[in-house]
Amino acid sequence: MLLRFSDIFPLKRGRAHEVTGPSAPVFAGISVGLSRMPAFWFVEDWMHETLNPMGLIPYCDPHHILIGKCPTPTDVLAATEEALRSGVVPYVIAEISKPLTLKAGRRLQLAAGQGRATGIMIIPQGMGSNAAQTRWDARPKFSTPNDALMQWSLVKNKSGTVASWDVRWNEETHHISVVPKAA
Amino acid sequence: MKKRIISLWFPRLHSDRILRRQPMTGPFAVTAHAQNTDRLLCVNQEAQSAGLERGMSLSDAHALCPSLRSEPHHPQADQYFLSGLSRWARRYCPWVAQDGGDGLLMDITGSAHLFGGEEAMLNDLGHRLGHARLNARWGVADTRGAAWALAHYRPGIAAMGETERALNSLPVAALRIAPQEDVTLQRLGVKTIGQLTKLPRATLGQRFGASVLMRLDQALGTHGETISPEAEAPVYATRLTFPEPIGLSSDVMAALERLLPALCAKLRDHQMGARTMLLICRRVDGQDQQVELRLARPLRDAARIQPLFERGVGTIDAGFGIDQLRLVATQVEHLAVEQIAHHAPQSQDGLHDLITRLGNRIGLDNIQRFLPADSHIPERSFKIAAAAWSEPSGTWVSPAPRPIRIFPPEGIAATGNAPPKRFRWRRQSLATARATGPERIAPEWWLMDENWRSGMRDYWRIETQQGRRLWMFYTPQNPGWFVHGEFA
Known part of the structure; x- marks a missing residue:
């Protein structure tokens, strides 16, 4: 059976997901934007590649994003776990610079399950943990009409097959749509 | 009804406060730094019997008494201690005020009988202060001035209506007059308050102005003087x-x-x-x-x-x-009281509690939110504010598409004011497929910014064949190409 995009996105609630690639912040931004609720975004405070709220405007209201600057990678995980467990915000996003261990990934899963919140871990290539519900690779794709096409590939799926879609964000309708692949 | 006032004086408040904390025997003094020297501000009994006195310089004191131990003066702690004492003194009467830096005034009118009379009340007071290892002297009289004079010059009680007799033999300095006036009165041969009261008022007024007369009247009760207990700041x-x-x-x-x-x-x-x-x-x-x-x-x-x-x-x-x-x-x-409404806006309590909990782990200032700012400079078009001390406000308007990630500009090897056809960035070979721009952004000359020293910038949105969409700029005044951010 073919996996449909609408079955897998928006991401499954109460689970922790992983996303890599240059478009990962957009992936997270769109998830938050679709929920229209506040979200936490944890980063390590030394990171110089920062989120630009002006760039978030098409995807979500920048007022909804609360940035948590953590002094150490451990604090990022601890804060993410705490925010997930509280269940106050539907989405918790964390940018991780170190490989996620199975133990850490599992704890995040449990916390997400307890708080019925969704975790999105933005990880560098190949640093995910096996505990993730899904892992995505989001990257921009060049297309001839200028429409900011992205390729979102599902590279790991705990409960189903993997697939890849070309997607486009429609700013006016606030909607993400799959672009049919050229034959 | 006649008033009854207790004036309580702690002659060794500074040293008593420290000695209560760290009991020790032997000479001890509190020093204050004034005019480039440390001088003794307050000495304990042992130090006094060793010949030390207030105002002596610390080095002289050490020469006289080598075993002297000293501590610097801490005015705030003394003030705090005295306000603690004034709170305590409210067990005797509701009207307690601080008198200078080392005394208390208590208006015990009508409350002395609760303790079995003034004698019994003062016994109790003395007993408790002694137990707290505090040196204290007190005077009780009908007026504030007289009570003060007694406390400082002859501790004791002046019975009701006996104020004048009690004051007669006290030196004129007991009237709280300025030292200079005291010296002048002494020179004139007026040693005691009794002698002063005998002088004709008119000459006194001519010679000293109103101040000495006022102090005299205040002590004798012909001129009223109030005790104003300062309102205590609530202690949470x-x-x-x-x-x-x-x-x-x-x-x-x-x-x-x-x-x-x-x-x-x-x-x-x-x-x-x-x-x-x-x-x-x-x-x-x-x-x-x-x-x-x-x-x-x-x-x-x-x-x-x-x-x-x-x-x-x-x-x-x-x-x-x-x-x-x-x-x-x-x-x-x-935090004003709020009415509970039927259609309350969505409660943010849970979010605030979460911010508190996270703040206790990573620091409350490290939880931040974005606020729009009025600037064309990409880095300054938004502000970062601590979420605990700010509210989301303002509308977000983007003049042109902006990258979702920005980073300090990274130089690339390219020349000319047209976007490069091919370039290397972060060890990747990229080929420009489409370039949108330029958008010229000039530095804000009214703000010094190191990063904008290279002058105005022409921003381009470069879409590469490989997919990545970069935000690059060219600086025409200092030719060079830089990558400043990345679109998704």
Whole structure:
């Protein structure tokens, strides 16, 4: 059976997901934007590649994003776990610079399950943990009409097959749509 | 009805305060630094009998008395101590005011009989102050001036209506007059208050102006003088002392359950909310353990604050046990009473509590939100504010598409004002497929910014064949190409 995009996105609630690639912040931004609720975004405070709220405007209201600057990678995980467990915000996003261990990934899963919140871990290539519900690779794709096409590939799926879609964000309708692949 | 005033004078307040903390025997002095030297401000009994006195320089004092121990003067602590004493003195009467830096004034009109008369009241007072190892002298009289004079020059009670007789033999300095006036009166041969009262008032007024006459009248009661107890700032603190030391964190939480409602009720009465709370656990070995709780919003809801303490309480080292808990709201903010509405806007309480909990782990200032700012400079088109001290406000308007990630500009090898066809960035070979721009952004000359030294910038949105969409700029005044951000 073919996996449909609408079955897998928006991401499954109460689970922790992983996303890599240059478009990962957009992936997270769109998830938050679709929920229209506040979200936490944890980063390590030394990171110089920062989120630009002006760039978030098409995807979500920048007022909804609360940035948590953590002094150490451990604090990022601890804060993410705490925010997930509280269940106050539907989405918790964390940018991780170190490989996620199975133990850490599992704890995040449990916390997400307890708080019925969704975790999105933005990880560098190949640093995910096996505990993730899904892992995505989001990257921009060049297309001839200028429409900011992205390729979102599902590279790991705990409960189903993997697939890849070309997607486009429609700013006016606030909607993400799959672009049919050229034959 | 005639007033009755106690003037209480602590002649050794500075040294007594320190000696109460760290009892020691032998000469001791408190020094104050003035005009480039340390001078003795206050000496204890032993030091005085060793020949030391107030105003002596510390080095002279050491020469006279090598075993002298000294501590620097701490005016704030003394002030705090005195206000503590004035709070304590309210057990005798409701009107207590501080008198200078080392005395108290108590209006005991109508309250002395509660303690069995003035004698009994003063006995009790003296007994308690002695027990607290405080040197004190007091005078009781009908007027404030007379009580002060007695306290400083001949401690005791002047019976009702006997003020003038009690003052007659005291030196004129007891009238609280300026030292210069005192010296002049002495030169004129006026030594005592009795002699002063005999002088004709007109000549006195001509010679000294109104001040000496006023002081005399105040002491004798012909000129009224009020005692104005300053309004106490409310103290947002509660404490709990245990008969047996406790050591379990669940016990501390249970104790908090008793402390918090009391503190919150006090905050509610004053329409305040706590911003920072401090839980001080006094251990049996005398060491304090402190837990600080910084709240994301001013709060006075005990049920909400209680769980926020859990993490901090877990870190307490109880040692051999904790025998006293003290909970202080160290920072309070005005928090008006709000009406409970039927259609209340969506509650943000959960979010604020989460911010508090996270803030206690990573620092409350590190939880931030974006606020729009009025600037074309990409880095300054938004502000970052601590979420606990800001509200989301303002509308987000983007003049042109902006990248979702920005980073310090990274130079690439390219020349010319047209976007390069091929370039290398972060070890990747990229080929430009489409370039949108330029958008010229000029530096804000009214603000010094190191990063904008290279002059104005022409921003381009470069879409590469490989997919990545970059935000690059060219600086025409200092030719060079830089990558500043990345679109998705």
